[in-house]
Amino acid sequence: MKVKDSITLKAELASLETVTDFVNGFMDNCGYDFKFQTQIDIVVEEVYVNICSYAYPDSSGDVTVEIAEEGGRLTLSFADSGIEYNPLEKEDPDITLSAEEREIGGLGVFMVKQIMDEVTYRRTDGKNVLEMAKNADAAECN
């Protein structure tokens, strides 16, 4: 059975904890293990912080986070009405460089791509929509 929930809030860094609490509250009911939840926490933080940083440079606006689970597959969607921004176009950082050679930043989206099994971006009706999915083996949603 598919279960889902969503939250819409003003895109601002101060609400990061509200978003992670919302996502973890959902996952707590699904029996995911701690490691799985921690990895999803990272994804949620990276995507949410990106939206707070880039979507509304001259104004404020909302972001809607949807989470769903079906048969051990967790899906997450982030939608904002901000300026068009496809985070997947960003080039991956070279993670083999030494610390001295490395640039500050660029790691967030890279980690999202590493952790999730699927990540897709689309621009629809003036919205940026980032959809992601990750499969968990033994998870059950109650």
Place this chain on the structure above:
Amino acid sequence: MNITKTVNGEETVLAVEGRIDATNSKELQDAIIGAFQSTKNLVVDFEKVAYIASAGLRALLLGHKTAVSKSGIMKLTHVNDDVMEVLRMTGFQSALHIE
């Protein structure tokens, strides 16, 4: 997040406790860079850190670069498995000094 600073002779230890995320990573960055004002040998004890994302990694990378610029060293200790997984995924495991 809490950071406790202890000076042991030539070495300074920052014991970090809690989650390191985008809302508090600047505190860690400031504590690390601040510590290098008075030491060349910094240990960042991660025993009680269960979560780090890219904002925290940025603070560690800046700390490492600060250490190099002062001919010092920054070591991470007691890194747990979940945090190590993040360091491995991003190549920081080999880029930083981890004990």
